[in-house]
Amino acid sequence: MLFFFLCICLISAIGSLQPGLVNLAVIQTVLQRGTFPAVCLAIGGCLPEMLYGWLAVQAHGGMGGWASQIVQHPAAQWIALGVLAGAGIYYLCRPAVAWGVEQRPARPLAAFGKGLLLALYNAQLVVFWILVLAFVQVHWPPPNVMTRSMFQIAFALGSGLGALFFLLSLVALVNRYNEKIKTAFGHRANQWTGIVLLLIAAWGILQAVI
Numbered sequence: 001m002l003f004f005f006l007c008i009c010l011i012s013a014i015g016s017l018q019p020g021l022v023n024l025a026v027i028q029t030v031l032q033r034g035t036f037p038a039v040c041l042a043i044g045g046c047l048p049e050m051l052y053g054w055l056a057v058q059a060h061g062g063m064g065g066w067a068s069q070i071v072q073h074p075a076a077q078w079i080a081l082g083v084l085a086g087a088g089i090y091y092l093c094r095p096a097v098a099w100g101v102e103q104r105p106a107r108p109l110a111a112f113g114k115g116l117l118l119a120l121y122n123a124q125l126v127v128f129w130i131l132v133l134a135f136v137q138v139h140w141p142p143p144n145v146m147t148r149s150m151f152q153i154a155f156a157l158g159s160g161l162g163a164l165f166f167l168l169s170l171v172a173l174v175n176r177y178n179e180k181i182k183t184a185f186g187h188r189a190n191q192w193t194g195i196v197l198l199l200i201a202a203w204g205i206l207q208a209v210i
Helices: 002-015 021-032 035-060 066-072 074-093 108-121 125-139 148-176 178-185 189-209
Strands: none
Touching: 002 035, 002 125, 002 148, 021 035, 021 108, 021 148, 021 178, 021 189, 035 108, 035 125, 035 148, 074 189, 125 148, 148 178
């Protein structure tokens, strides 16, 4: 059971290696607000991973694939791309970051809520976890001693804790190279964030059209 749980954690951590909204928000929070608010944001960002992992188990278990049908619907994909592009424009239009000026007081609860909302936006994780679930059951099947409830708990917790491990590692990495990152990006951290989000949205639109 432990091996199965660790496999899910590893897959979740590797799957988090993408320039998504939560990852970019964590980096920006470390640079502008400090470590503790970034950790709170990371914790909020990993909770929806557990929810979507659990939904994937339900959908894969014979509920008609309703979860994957919803998030794969063209309208849902275009809404998601629109939100992503809107976030990119928002950051692109924000004022330059004044590193030498004291930032607003950190609000851990607000950071937690921000991470939660940004991760909830990525509902396509249900599809990702359905595919992972199919792969795992073929190559790393859970032990026979696991009941369905134990399987659901292990899968959901593994998907969330793996993402949390990656986000906390990202916090530590950015915190360590804080000054180098600020020097490299200068005062245009918001603008760079906006450009990355717009590029992700543009890539998604190209995939949807072609």
